Amino acid sequence: MKCSSQLHAHHISRRRHYVNRWLPENMLCLCANHHRHIHDHPADELALVAHVYGEGHYDMLINREYVIKWDKDYEAVEARLKQAANNTKQHTKGDQNGKH
Numbered sequence: 001m002k003c004s005s006q007l008h009a010h011h012i013s014r015r016r017h018y019v020n021r022w023l024p025e026n027m028l029c030l031c032a033n034h035h036r037h038i039h040d041h042p043a044d045e046l047a048l049v050a051h052v053y054g055e056g057h058y059d060m061l062i063n064r065e066y067v068i069k070w071d072k073d074y075e076a077v078e079a080r081l082k083q084a085a086n087n088t089k090q091h092t093k094g095d096q097n098g099k100h
């Protein structure tokens, strides 16, 4: 399959599960074509998740849907995402300067 130039964020545990919705480890960055493929081929999704995150990761996320109650703490979600964005910026700067 040919990759598309458009990038999508794939949610392993679907977006309606708020307890996982903004977890970085619930995300896979895929091109639009492969994103569509993954939604149509669940076995390929499972194999990809195991390859990227390791065996048991998929089950761990699905389990969270049932055992963890969404606390609606949007401020905490925002703070975690800002921190992650800052870490990414720092890392990118390091790359540009040839430092790690």
Ligand SMILES: [Zn+2]
Pocket (backbone or CB within 6 Å): 002, 003, 004, 030, 031, 032, 033, 034, 035
């Ligand atoms: Zn692709």
